[in-house]
Amino acid sequence: MPRLHDRFWSCPCAQRESRGGRPRAGAGLAAKGAAMVGSSAPGPAPPAARDSRPAHGDRGAGAWHHDLVQRSLVLFLVGVGLALVLNLLQIQRNVTLFPDEVMATVFSSAWWVPPCCGTAAAVVGLLYPCIDSRLGEPHKFKREWASVMRCIAVFVGINHASAKLDFANNVQLSLTLAALSLGLWWTFDRSRSGLGLGITIAFLATLITQFLVYNGVYQYTSPDFLYIRSWLPCIFFSGGVTVGNIGRQLAMGVPEKPHSD
Structure with a gap:
């Protein structure tokens, strides 16, 4: 019985219930989705990509002038x-x-x-x-x-x-x-x-x-x-x-x- 009692209180579901009541449906999926989106978000653009548009605009303005x-x-x-x-x-x-x-x-x-x-x-x-x-x-x-x-x-x-x-x-x-x-x-x-x-x-x-x-x-x-x-x-x-x-x-x-x- 002590062993079963310990196992029951060591279960993750029981721990979540003891902390905040019933677990929210899909919370684990939302957390995984957020992690995937965060990992797949693009990093800062390379210097060449950031500088290409202003350079093109400068060339257009120079030709117009x-x-x-x-x-x-x-x-x-x-x-x-x-x-x-x-x-x-x-x-x-x-x-x-x-x-x-x-x-x-x-x-x-x-x-x-x-x-x-x-x-x-x-x-x-x-x-x-x-x-x-x-x-x-x-x-x-x-x-x-x-x-x-x-x-x-x-x-x-x-x-x-x-x-x-x-x-x-x-x-x-x-x-x-x-x-x-x-x-x-x-x-x-x-x-x-x-x-x-x-x-x-x-x-x-x-x-x-x-x-x-x-x-x-x-x-x-x-x-x-x-x-x-x-x-x-x-x-x-x-x-x-x-x-x-x-x-x-x-x-x-x-x-x-x-x-x-």
């Missing part, structure tokens, strides 16, 4: 070239007059005009595809370089008309150039973002021009819109649409900006 610099440089050069050609047309017709102290020898233009126009072209050309992506409306109307070159030719023609055409008054000339500018947008753009940005650019550029003329940096002959010609906003509008189309074409096929985790 490199492409951004290239597009900015191309747009800047386009803006400089257009400024030299178009400003030459205006000066030859005595539409724009610069004081002698700010004149330079390059195409008889003021030295600061081409850099300013190049910088503005770079900003506008990068802004158009950025706004398109933000609005979720990618521009796909006539997306080829032939259409872009025709748009540039029409823009130069509008500027040439502003210097060459003679109307009875500036109001008729302004209305004609406004119709041509809207026709340029309808022919080569037709996007709401392009129309909105063109109007905004025309408004801001006109204000800046008014400020420069007011401070005597240069002047226009026969001003009829405060200090400038009334058709100048039409030129700014068509120029914004033209440079925007160039920027959109340059941005085609460019990878999106990588997002940081």
Whole structure:
């Protein structure tokens, strides 16, 4: 009997009952499962695996920034070239007059005009595809370089008309150039973002021009819109649409900006 009594009290089931009542069903299986999960949990990733994703992100960001610099440089050069050609047309017709102290020898233009126009072209050309992506409306109307070159030719023609055409008054000339500018947008753009940005650019550029003329940096002959010609906003509008189309074409096929985790 003592032996049986000792064996009874030495049984694991009896010990569990004496400690906390009845044993819980499946407790042993849960403990084994937890042990198996703990033993099979992966350890810390090796250094190569941890560093692979940031390195890939760095390469993507570097390529995106490199492409951004290239597009900015191309747009800047386009803006400089257009400024030299178009400003030459205006000066030859005595539409724009610069004081002698700010004149330079390059195409008889003021030295600061081409850099300013190049910088503005770079900003506008990068802004158009950025706004398109933000609005979720990618521009796909006539997306080829032939259409872009025709748009540039029409823009130069509008500027040439502003210097060459003679109307009875500036109001008729302004209305004609406004119709041509809207026709340029309808022919080569037709996007709401392009129309909105063109109007905004025309408004801001006109204000800046008014400020420069007011401070005597240069002047226009026969001003009829405060200090400038009334058709100048039409030129700014068509120029914004033209440079925007160039920027959109340059941005085609460019990878999106990588997002940081």
